[in-house]
Amino acid sequence: MQNVKKYFTEGLIQFTILLSLIGVRVDVDSYLNGSYSPLEINDGPSSAYIQTPFHSLRDNWDGYSVHPKCPELDYFFACRRLLDEVRALGSPIRFPTQLNAWLVHQVPDSSEFREPPNSTSNSNVSAGPLESTGEEANDTELLAVDESHTAAQLSEPGPYPSTGVCEIPNEEVEELKGRIQEYGDEGREEPVSLTQLALSSTLEHEGLLSSGAPLSSSEDPHPPDIDQHWSQFLSLPIYEFDDLDPLVPQQLSDLDANISSAISQDVSLRDAMVTGSVYDMIPQRGGVRTLVARQPRGPLFRLESTNSSNSSPGTTTGLAALPNAVVVNGTRNGSSSHGALEGCLDEAVFDQINLLGLDGCLETMDVQLLGILQSIDPRVLEDLDSDSGLSLESSSRGPDSPSASEVSSSSSSSFFEDEGGATGYSSEVDSLPSKSIANYDTWSPVDFSESVWHDHSYSSAAFSQPSATTFPHKAIKEGPFSDEDGEDDEDRELSRDELRTRALHVPFSAAEIVIMPVEEFLELLEGHGLSPAQVAFLRDIRRRGKNKLAAQNCRKRKLDAITGLQEEVERLQAQRNRLLRERQHTAKALGAAGQRMEHLSRDIFSRLRDGSGRPLTPERYTLQCEANGRVVVQNIRRPSVATTTAGGKPDKRKKEKKP
DNA sequence: AGTATCTGTCATAAT
DNA sequence: GTATTATGACAGATA
Incomplete structure (x- = not known):
């Protein structure tokens, strides 16, 4: 069994490495020990x-x-x-896109190779091209090698799923059986190392494959010993499997339950990860062999996900x-x-x-x-884009308002680029329609006295709702929903500032007043004979509007900052927990090391004797490991004890005795 | 009615 | 000095 394990390990090491690259751990020992879980998915x-x-x-x-x-x-x-x-x-x-793994299916008898009926057997496949008539429990599979098959060939779709049958010409099967039997006998008598086999090259394989002794157990009610068969198989140098063209039917009934799902040759990673009929090999009708791996039943190469539902x-x-x-x-x-x-x-x-x-x-x-x-x-x-729950546009959109995406997508970024401020965050002002701009011609300044309003309904709808007049501002683009609402809806949703602005026949909406460039705003204030109250009103509108945007941006930034801090807190907590665990493990390891050290010290001291033949006690002596690795016994110096008259004497005596 | 949240506004400091 | 921005605080609206 040790030899088997050795060869198994050596033979599969390459494949193990390949699998390890993609996260599949191969536990050879567990397989050989009967646990039959050689493959685990990390x-x-x-x-x-x-x-x-x-x-x-x-x-x-x-x-x-x-x-x-x-x-x-x-x-x-x-x-x-x-x-x-x-x-x-x-x-x-x-990544290696192909896994050079090869499957040799056990076939009870070459005569049993035949075109399979459309029976489903115990697999979930309706019909395979070829199907062994022998009991699947008795089917055995071996790993063989062939590079001639490409992954594309193997993964070729077709109604040849997981029945696990090798289609090999009968005469070739017989020949191979004999060769394998012959080789297997040799291998049992004198196991050949992989290196030797590697040197032996193809000729030995030819001899192996051409040995005519039948391996099928169809005539033998007692299947061969598993170790024997594994010895036969594992004696093959895995890197010479490439030359193993014909597939060798083999019967390893004992292994059947364990290796029920062998792998096809040249399985690409893509194919290998397929669940269920992972190793389907598309039969080559005119070719020498056809491999169709059985539906994986055993643990070997059970590559399906840990999520069983994915099978x-x-x-x-x-x-x-x-x-x-x-x-x-x-x-x-x-x-x-x-x-x-x-x-x-x-x-x-x-x-x-x-x-x-x-x-x-x-x-x-x-x-x-x-x-x-x-x-x-x-x-x-x-x-997803908005990383905070702040609904900047919520107040500006009525039930019929376009979605935020529409607003943002249709809005003109040049609006705030001209302004130079608050460009980092989009707001409803982006979607200002040009129609909301009042017409200069229709504007007749009207005096008013009210200068301050606590207008909490100074909704951003004022920015998004169109005005009855138009504004010649060139930078303002028409929004996508300029004409959506009627006049009543507009009036209903307009803010008080907007309404007062309209009442004053100011040629600008409140929104435009807010977002227009300062030069233009000053020109508006100076060049139209406005009264001081009107000027103050317009300034207030502009100030409040800008402050509103600033407040929105500020709140959004605050939320972003809070979110970022929460994430950092979580990260730091995770880091702290990790460090605590590491410290705990370190302390535990340190304690264990200390105990081992103490145990060893006692053991050593129990074997040591001083000059007078008395055993050395750890209370008086200690072991010191020097830099060069030498371990020396040192006397524990107790200066405090030495100063005392009572305790000093025995120490002195000890020191005197020791040399 | 009490509460939480949103939002506009003011005051103020900073740019 | 003015305009703008940022932000805390306050208050009204709303769910």
């Missing part, structure tokens, strides 16, 4: 094999929080984060559900994929991973994400 973010339940990763990956209103964006952000992490590993990153193609979650996943699939290598692959999140991720470093990879991703975003309600995105 839960880490690098585990691209997993059909990652991104919904569960939401809000805890890098503290990244996704807007709750947009579950689709969860997948988008999660996918993006994953890709970012991968990209962060270094550029260019090229069903129809229940894939995550980005898989996104409409563009199919598009991504189509871009890859012609391996249009089985239906189970489509919509697989991991697959999409791996598509992206595989495209890393390639030109246009980001474009592909962007196209995908663009499609995702396009399928999302723009309002959701708008909500």
Whole structure:
């Protein structure tokens, strides 16, 4: 068994390394020890094999929080984060896009190879091209090697799912059986190291494969010993599997339950992560062999996600559900994929991973994400954009008002760019329609006395609601909803300042007064013969309007600051907890080390004797480790004791005795 | 009616 | 000195 383990470990080390790159941990010992869980999927973010339940990763990956209103964006952000992490590993990153793993299925007897009926057997596949008639429990699979099969070939869709059958010409099967049997016997008698086998090269493989002794247990009611078969198999140098062209039917019934799901050859990462019929190998009708991996039943290479629901193609979650996943699939290598692959999140991720470093990879991703975003309600995105709950536009929009996105998208940024102030935050003033500008010709100054109003209904609607007159200001653009409301609605929603401004026949609306350039405003005040009260009124309008915008911006900044501080608090709390845990672990380790040290010291002292043959006590002596690694026994100096007359004598005597 | 939130406004300091 | 901006405080409106 040790030899088996040795060869198994050596033989699978390459494959293990490959799998480890993508987060799959191979536990060889556990398999050989009968625990039959040689493969485990890491839960880490690098585990691209997993059909990652991104919904569960939401809000805890890098503290990244996704807007709750947009579950689709969860997948988008999660996918993006994953890709970012991968990209962060270094550029260019090229993941192995193919896993050179090979499967040799046990076939009870070569005569049993035949075109399978459309029976579903115990797999969930309706019909495979070839299907073993032997009991699946007796089917065994071996890992073989062939590089000639490309991942595209293997992942080619078709009605050949997971039945796990090798289609090999009968005569070749017989030949291979004999070779394997012959080789297996040799291997049992004198195990050959991998290196030796590597040197032996193809010839030995030829001999191996050509050995004619049947391996099938169809004639043998007692299947061969598992160790024996593993010895046979593992004796093969894994790097010479490339030359193993024909697949070798083998019967390892004992292993069947454990290795029920072997891997196909040249499984791409994309294919390998597919759940269910992961290892489907599309049979080559005219070819030498056809491998169709069985539906994975055993733990070996059980690559489906920890989310068991993902094992069903129809229940894939995550980005898989996104409409563009199919598009991504189509871009890859012609391996249009089985239906189970489509919509697989991991697959999409791996598509992206595989495209890393390639030109246009980001474009592909962007196209995908663009499609995702396009399928999302723009309002959701708008909500994502606004990082605070401040409803700046809420007061300015009536029930019929356009959405915030419409306002922001149609607003003219040049408005505040000319103004030079408060450009950082959009407000309803952006959407000021030009029609709200009064006409100079119709303006006749009217005196009024009221100069101060506490107009809390100085709604920003004044900025968004059109006026009956027009304003010649060139910088003002017409808003998208200038003519939406009638005059009554306008009057109802206009602020008091706006109404008074209209009553005064001021050629500007309150909004324009607020946002117009200062030069123009001064020109307005000076050049139209306004009374001081009118001037004060217009100044108040402008002042209050600007202050209102400033207040809005200030509040938004405050909310942003609060949000940022809350996030920082969470981050620091997490860091503090982590440091506390580290300190606890360190203290625990330190205590354990101290105990070990004390134990060793006592042990050492119990073996040491002084000049008079008395044992050394740890109370009087200590062990000191010098820089060069030497350990010396030192007498504990007790100056306080030495000064005392009572305790000084025994110490002196001890010191005298010791040399 | 009490409360929370939003929003406009004022006062004031800073630019 | 003026205009503008930022911000705390206050108060009214509203849910």
